[in-house]
Amino acid sequence: MDEDFAQWYTDVVKKADLVDYSTVRGSMIIRPYGYALWEYIQQALDKKIKESGHENVYLPLFIPESLLQKEKDHIEGFAPEVAWVTHGGEEELAERLCVRPTSEVLFCEHYSKIIHSYRDLPKLYNQWGNVVRWEKTTRPFLRSLEFLWQEGHTCHATAEEAEEETLKMLDVYASVCEEYLAVPVLKGQKTEKEKFAGAKRTYTIESLMHDGKALQTGTSHHLGTGFAEAFGIQFTDKHGNMQHVHQTSWGITTRLIGAMIMVHGDDRGLVIPPRIAPVQLQIVPIAQHIEGVLDAAYQLKDDLHVVCRTAIDASEKSPGFKYNECEMRGIPLRLEIGPRDIERGEAVVVRRDTGEKQSLPFGKLSTAIPQLLEDIQRSLLESAKIQRDEKTQNVFTLDEMKQSLHTDPGFKRAMWCGARECEEQIKEKTGATSRCIPFEQERLSEQCVCCKKESHHLVFWAKAY
Amino acid sequence: MDEDFAQWYTDVVKKADLVDYSTVRGSMIIRPYGYALWEYIQQALDKKIKESGHENVYLPLFIPESLLQKEKDHIEGFAPEVAWVTHGGEEELAERLCVRPTSEVLFCEHYSKIIHSYRDLPKLYNQWGNVVRWEKTTRPFLRSLEFLWQEGHTCHATAEEAEEETLKMLDVYASVCEEYLAVPVLKGQKTEKEKFAGAKRTYTIESLMHDGKALQTGTSHHLGTGFAEAFGIQFTDKHGNMQHVHQTSWGITTRLIGAMIMVHGDDRGLVIPPRIAPVQLQIVPIAQHIEGVLDAAYQLKDDLHVVCRTAIDASEKSPGFKYNECEMRGIPLRLEIGPRDIERGEAVVVRRDTGEKQSLPFGKLSTAIPQLLEDIQRSLLESAKIQRDEKTQNVFTLDEMKQSLHTDPGFKRAMWCGARECEEQIKEKTGATSRCIPFEQERLSEQCVCCKKESHHLVFWAKAY
Numbered sequence: 063m064d065e066d067f068a069q070w071y072t073d074v075v076k077k078a079d080l081v082d083y084s085t086v087r088g089s090m091i092i093r094p095y096g097y098a099l100w101e102y103i104q105q106a107l108d109k110k111i112k113e114s115g116h117e118n119v120y121l122p123l124f125i126p127e128s129l130l131q132k133e134k135d136h137i138e139g140f141a142p143e144v145a146w147v148t149h150g151g152e153e154e155l156a157e158r159l160c161v162r163p164t165s166e167v168l169f170c171e172h173y174s175k176i177i178h179s180y181r182d183l184p185k186l187y188n189q190w191g192n193v194v195r196w197e198k199t200t201r202p203f204l205r206s207l208e209f210l211w212q213e214g215h216t217c218h219a220t221a222e223e224a225e226e227e228t229l230k231m232l233d234v235y236a237s238v239c240e241e242y243l244a245v246p247v248l249k250g251q252k253t254e255k256e257k258f259a260g261a262k263r264t265y266t267i268e269s270l271m272h273d274g275k276a277l278q279t280g281t282s283h284h285l286g287t288g289f290a291e292a293f294g295i296q297f298t299d300k301h302g303n304m305q306h307v308h309q310t311s312w313g314i315t316t317r318l319i320g321a322m323i324m325v326h327g328d329d330r331g332l333v334i335p336p337r338i339a340p341v342q343l344q345i346v347p348i349a350q351h352i353e354g355v356l357d358a359a360y361q362l363k364d365d366l367h368v369v370c371r372t373a374i375d376a377s378e379k380s381p382g383f384k385y386n387e388c389e390m391r392g393i394p395l396r397l398e399i400g401p402r403d404i405e406r407g408e409a410v411v412v413r414r415d416t417g418e419k420q421s422l423p424f425g426k427l428s429t430a431i432p433q434l435l436e437d438i439q440r441s442l443l444e445s446a447k448i449q450r451d452e453k454t455q456n457v458f459t460l461d462e463m464k465q466s467l468h469t470d471p472g473f474k475r476a477m478w479c480g481a482r483e484c485e486e487q488i489k490e491k492t493g494a495t496s497r498c499i500p501f502e503q504e505r506l507s508e509q510c511v512c513c514k515k516e517s518h519h520l521v522f523w524a525k526a527y
Numbered sequence: 528m529d530e531d532f533a534q535w536y537t538d539v540v541k542k543a544d545l546v547d548y549s550t551v552r553g554s555m556i557i558r559p560y561g562y563a564l565w566e567y568i569q570q571a572l573d574k575k576i577k578e579s580g581h582e583n584v585y586l587p588l589f590i591p592e593s594l595l596q597k598e599k600d601h602i603e604g605f606a607p608e609v610a611w612v613t614h615g616g617e618e619e620l621a622e623r624l625c626v627r628p629t630s631e632v633l634f635c636e637h638y639s640k641i642i643h644s645y646r647d648l649p650k651l652y653n654q655w656g657n658v659v660r661w662e663k664t665t666r667p668f669l670r671s672l673e674f675l676w677q678e679g680h681t682c683h684a685t686a687e688e689a690e691e692e693t694l695k696m697l698d699v700y701a702s703v704c705e706e707y708l709a710v711p712v713l714k715g716q717k718t719e720k721e722k723f724a725g726a727k728r729t730y731t732i733e734s735l736m737h738d739g740k741a742l743q744t745g746t747s748h749h750l751g752t753g754f755a756e757a758f759g760i761q762f763t764d765k766h767g768n769m770q771h772v773h774q775t776s777w778g779i780t781t782r783l784i785g786a787m788i789m790v791h792g793d794d795r796g797l798v799i800p801p802r803i804a805p806v807q808l809q810i811v812p813i814a815q816h817i818e819g820v821l822d823a824a825y826q827l828k829d830d831l832h833v834v835c836r837t838a839i840d841a842s843e844k845s846p847g848f849k850y851n852e853c854e855m856r857g858i859p860l861r862l863e864i865g866p867r868d869i870e871r872g873e874a875v876v877v878r879r880d881t882g883e884k885q886s887l888p889f890g891k892l893s894t895a896i897p898q899l900l901e902d903i904q905r906s907l908l909e910s911a912k913i914q915r916d917e918k919t920q921n922v923f924t925l926d927e928m929k930q931s932l933h934t935d936p937g938f939k940r941a942m943w944c945g946a947r948e949c950e951e952q953i954k955e956k957t958g959a960t961s962r963c964i965p966f967e968q969e970r971l972s973e974q975c976v977c978c979k980k981e982s983h984h985l986v987f988w989a990k991a992y
Contacts, residue, residue, distance in 0.1 A: 084636055085594055086587040086624070091637055094582035094652070101583065117559035118566065122551040123626075123657055123673050124610075129550055142616050145589075147626065149611040150661040159551070161588075161612065161626070171549055172556055187559070192588055192657065196615040208588050 063329045067273040071201070074323060078332045078391050081202045088200035088207035092316070095391065096203075098340035099319050100210065104190065106242045106338070107212065107314065110234045116186040116214060121168040123191075124159035129167050133292040136166060139259020143196045145207075161194040166260065166285070166311055169215040170293035177217060177307060179298050184227070185217040203320035204277070204527050211315035217295065217307040221286070224308035228284040231312040232265045235280035238314070243322045244335040244442035245269050246450055247279055248473075248522060250498030255485050258311075262286030268497040268522065270450045271324035274471025276497045276524035279321050282312035320527075325446050326415075332392025333415055335442050336435040342370040343431060344393045346384045348400030350376060358404050362397065362427070369428050370435060389414060394438050395431065415442060454522075456506055463511060463523065464492040473497070473524050477517035479510035487512050494523040528794045532738040536666070539788060543797045543856050546667045553665035553672035557781070560856065563805035564784050565675065569655065571707045571803070572677065572779065575699050581651040581679060586633040588656075589624040594632050598757040601631060604724020608661045610672075626659040631725065631750070631776055634680040635758035642682060642772060644763050649692070650682040668785035669742070669992050676780035682760065682772040686751070689773035693749040696777040697730045700745035703779070708787045709800040709907035710734050711915055712744055713938070713987060715963030720950050723776075727751030733962045733987065735915045736789035739936025741962045741989035744786050747777035785992075790911050791880075797857025798880055800907050801900040807835040808896060809858045811849045813865025815841060823869050827862065827892070834893050835860075835900060854879060859903050860896065880907060919987075921971055928976060928988065929957040938962070938989050942982030944975035952977055959988040 063070040075081050080096035092100065108118075124147060131137045144160040162168070169187065177185060190212045200206045214231060218224040232249060239245045247267035257264035261283035269279045290296070290306035299305050326333040336342050343366060347359040359374055366372045373393075375384045381398070388396045398410040408421045411431070415438050422430050453472030457463040463474050474494060478484060488511070489495050499519045510517045528535040540546050545561035557565065573583075589612060596602045609625040627633070634652065642650060655677045665671045679696060683689040697714060704710045712732035722729035726748040734744045755761070755771035764770050791798035801807050808831060812824040824839055831837045838858075840849045846863070853861045863875040873886045876896070880903050887895050918937030922928040928939050939959060943949060953976070954960050964984045975982045 082637060082640065084587055084633060085591055086589050086633075089587035089589065091587070091633075092585040094584055097583050097585055100585075118562050119559055120557040120562055120565075120675065122549055122554035122556070123659065124551050124554060126550055144616065145612045145624075146614040147610045148613045149623075151607050151609065158614075159610075168549060168551075168556075172547060175547065194588065210585065 075202045090202045090206050102338040107238050111188050116188045119187050121165050127158045133260050133289050136260035145194050163195045170289045174293045174295045177297050183219045188214045209315050211313050213313045216310045221308045224310050228282045228310045232282040236267050242337045245321050245325050246447045250500035253496045258283045266498050269321050274453050276526040277321050280314040285309040331390035334392035336394045336439045339394050341373040341393050343372045343395040344388045345374040345397045348381050352401050359399050369432050473522045476511035477507050478519050478521045479515045480518045484512035493525050497522045497524050540667045555667045555671050567803040572703050576653050581653045584652050586630050592623045598725050598754050601725035610659050628660045635754045639758045639760045642762050648684045653679045674780050676778050678778040681775045686773045689775050693747045693775045697747040701732050707802045710786050710790050711912045715965035718961045723748045731963050734786050739918050741991040742786050745779040750774040796855035799857035801859045801904045804859050806838045806858050808837045808860040809853045810839040810862045813846050817866050824864050834897050938987045941976035942972050943984050943986045944980045945983045949977035958990050962987045962989050
C-alpha cells in the first residue's frame with residue numbers, strides 16, 4: 063500500500079469484488095458489494111435531501127446541442143468532455159444530442175416554464191441518475207466515463223436565500239461524509255479558477271487520502287442569475303415586478319466510495335465504516351464438520367440479524383481463508399465460533415479496524431455488537447481526522463511547498479494574494495492545486511506564498527485526484 | 528374521457544403535474560408527483576427482488592457496436608431503435624457506441640468472466656436504470672425515447688431452474704401490479720412472433736385499459752443457452768463437464784404508471800391506489816380565516832401523519848378549487864374541516880374512488896382512515912377486474928373479432944392454430960395483436976379463428992398500446 067498506492071487501490075477494488083471492467087472503455091461495472099455501498103449512501107443522503115424540503119424528479123438523458131450552448135461559460139467548460147449522439151436508429155439526426163454531463167440547462171428550461179410568481183418559489187429539486195464525461199484517464203469510482211450521482215437544482219427569490227441553500231447543502235454533504243463514511247472533510251470555497259463552469263461561487267468539501275493526495279468529495283454552487291438570464295427564468299415578485307431567480311446546484315457521486323476506500327483501507331484490504339457496510343458482522347464457523355457447530359452458528363445468525371446486518375460463511379474454505387476474505391472485504395466485525403466456544407457459551411469477536419479480539423458470552427452479543435459497531439464508526443472518523451491533521455502543514459515559500467509535497471504529501475496551508483497567475487504558477491512549480499479557501503481563516507503571514515505581495519486568503523493546497 | 532381517451536390521457540398527466548415536456552424530442556420530464564409514484568413502485572418491487580435472493584448491480588450505459596452484434600437475433604431486433612454515440616469530446620470514435628436499449632450483452636460479457644463453476648451459480652442480478660429506444664411516436668410513460676426501468680439478468684445451471692426463475696419473476700410482477708397498483712393482470716406466454724429478440728420463450732402480464740386497449744405491463748424471458756453460446760458463458764458442473772448456463776431476463780418500466788392512470792382514472796382526473804399514493808389524505812380547511820380552523824387542521828395533520836401520508840392545503844384558494852385539485856391529483860381521501868365540524872368534534876372524509884362522504888369523530892379518525900385506505904385499495908382492484916371481465920369476449924370468426932373490436936373494444940378470446948401467417952392476417956384484418964397465450968387454457972372451439980384448421984391455443988387478442 064505504501065509502496066504503490068495506485069496499484070493497491072486497483073487491486074483492492076477488484077479483489078474485494080466492488081467493481082469489474084468491461085469492454086466499454088473507461089466505464090466500470092459496479093458489482094453487488096460495491097452497489098450495496100452506494101445504496102446505503104443513497105439512503106442516508108436521500109433522507110436528508112427530502113427532510114430539508116427537496117423533491118426528486120427525473121429529466122432527460124439527452125441535451126440538444128443548441129440548449130447546451132445557451133449559457134456561454136457552461137458550454138465552454140463542458141464541451142470538451144461530452145459524448146455526442148448523432149444517429150437514432152438508421153437516421154442521422156438534424157441536431158446532435160449530448161449525453162448529459164450535468165443537467166443545469168435541462169432544469170433551467172423546465173424552470174422557465176413552471177416558475178411565474180413568487181408563490182412558485184423556492185423550487186427545490188433533486189435528481190438521482192447517471193452522467194457521462196469523456197475522461198481520458200479513468201479509475202474506478204474516482205474518475206470514469208459514466209458515473210452515478212445526485213444533482214440538486216434549486217431556484218430562489220433572493221441571492222441571500224440561494225446562498226443559504228448552497229451552504230446548507232454543503233453541510234448536508236459534510237454530515238453524510240463524516241457520519242456515514244467516517245471521512246472527515248474540510249469546508250471552503252473554490253477559487254475563481256477552480257469554480258464550476260457558469261457558477262458565481264463554488265463551495266467544496268475536500269478530503270485527504272492515505273497517500274496525501276486530496277479528493278474533492280462534494281461541491282455546491284451558487285449560480286447567481288446567469289442561467290436565469292440565459293434561459294429567461296423570471297417571476298413576478300410581491301410588488302408586481304419581474305425578477306430573475308437566483309439558482310443553486312450541488313452534487314455528490316459514486317466517487318465517495320473511492321474516498322472511503324482510500325481513507326480507511328490498509329494492507330489487508332478495505333475497512334468499511336459500519337453504517338454503510340453491506341455486511342456488518344460475518345460469522346465464521348470453526349471446525350464446522352463437528353456436530354453442533356453449524357447449528358450454533360446459524361442460531362447466532364438468526365439472533366444477531368435483528369441487531370445488525372449479519373452474514374455467515376459456511377462454505378468449504380478454511381477458516382484462515384475466510385478470515386482473509388472478511389478482511390479484504392472490510393467487514394467491520396468477524397465472529398468466530400468453534401466447538402470450544404460453544405462449550406463455554408462464548409464467541410470470539412474480532413474488530414477489522416484495530417484487530418482487537420474479545421470473547422463474549424452468547425447472552426451479551428446482541429447488546430455488545432451494536433456498541434462495538436458504533437465504537438468502530440466513531441473511531442474510524444477520529445483516526446482519519448488525526449491522519450489528516452498529521453498530513454497538514456503550514457508552508458511559507460514555494461520551495462518549501464514543493465519540498466514538503468515531496469517528502470510529506472498532504473494539505474499545504476499557505477497564504478495567497480488572490481491572483482490567478484500565482485495560482486497557476488504554484489500548480490506549475492509544485493504540482494499542487496488550490497483545494498479551497500477554508501471557511502475557517504487564519505493569517506499565517508502577510509505575504510502571498512508565491513508573489514510575496516499582500517496576502518488575502520489562507521488556502522489549502524494539495525496534489526489531487 | 529369516453530369521447531377522446533388519448534386527449535384525456537395527455538391532459539391528465541399534465542394537469543396532475545406528473546410530467547412536463549422538454550425540447551428533447553420524445554423524452555419526458557417526470558415531475559415530483561410522478562417521480563414519487565415511481566419511487567413507491569420501486570420500493571415495493573426492490574424489496575421483493577431482494578427477498579427472492581437477487582442482488583443489485585450497475586453496468587455501463589454504452590455498448591460497443593461489436594458487442595451488441597454478438598447475438599444475431601438480439602441485434603436484429605434492436606438495431607432499428609438504438610441511439611448511436613459517434614463522438615467523445617472533440618474526437619470521432621473508432622467504434623460507435625450504442626446507448627443501451629437493454630443490457631443483455633453487457634451482463635453476458637460480465638458473466639463470461641465471473642462464472643466458472645457450478646458453485647458460482649445461480650447468479651441473480653438486477654439493475655435499476657435508464658434505457659433508450661428510438662421510438663417514432665411517443666407518449667408520456669407509455670412509450671418514450673428514454674425510460675426508467677429495472678432489468679433482471681440471471682444465470683442457472685439447468686433449463687428447469689431458469690424456467691422456474693422466469694415464472695417466479697412474472698409472479699413477482701403480477702403481485703406488484705395487483706397489490707400495489709390495483710391493476711389486474713393476465714399471465715401468459717407470448718407467441719413466437721411477439722417474443723423478445725433472442726429469447727427462447729417470453730412470458731408476459733397483460734392489462735386492459737379503460738378504452739379497451741391492452742397494455743403489456745411486464746415481461747419475463749427464458750433466454751435458454753443462446754446468449755451463453757454467443758458469449759461463452761460456461762461452467763464446470765459437479766461431474767467436471769463444461770456446460771453453458773441457462774439464462775433469464777425480465778423487466779418492468781415507468782410504463783406501469785401509465786397503466787395505473789388508464790385503469791383507474793376518470794373524468795375528474797387521476798385515481799391513485801393508496802399504497803402508492805404520495806399523498807393518501809389531503810386536509811382542506813373550510814373558512815380557514817375563522818380563528819381556530821387552521822389550528823385544528825394542523826393538529827389533525829400532526830395526529831394523522833403517523834397513520835398515513837397526510838398533506839394540508841392551507842393556500843388562499845377556495846375550498847371548491849382545492850377539492851378539484853385533490854380529485855385531479857387522485858388523492859385517495861380528502862378531509863374537510865370547518866368551524867361547525869370543529870364544534871361537533873368531527874371531520875368530513877370523502878373517498879376519491881366512490882365520492883362517498885362521511886362524518887367521523889376526531890377520536891375515530893386514526894383507526895378509520897387506515898381502514899378506509901385499505902378498503903379503497905381493495906375495491907379499486909375489484910372494480911378493475913370487473914371492468915376487464917366486462918370487456919372480455921369470446922369470438923369465433925375473424926369478422927366477429929373485427930366487429931367486436933369496433934363496438935366493444937377489449938380482450939377478444941379466440942382459438943388459434945399456432946401459425947404465424949394466421950397471427951399476421953388477424954393483425955392485418957382486425958388491427959389486434961396476440962397479447963398472450965394465457966396459462967389458463969380453455970378449448971372454445973376446435974377451429975382456428977382465422978384459417979379454420981385445428982386449433983391448439985386459446986389466445987387473448989386486443990388492440991394494444
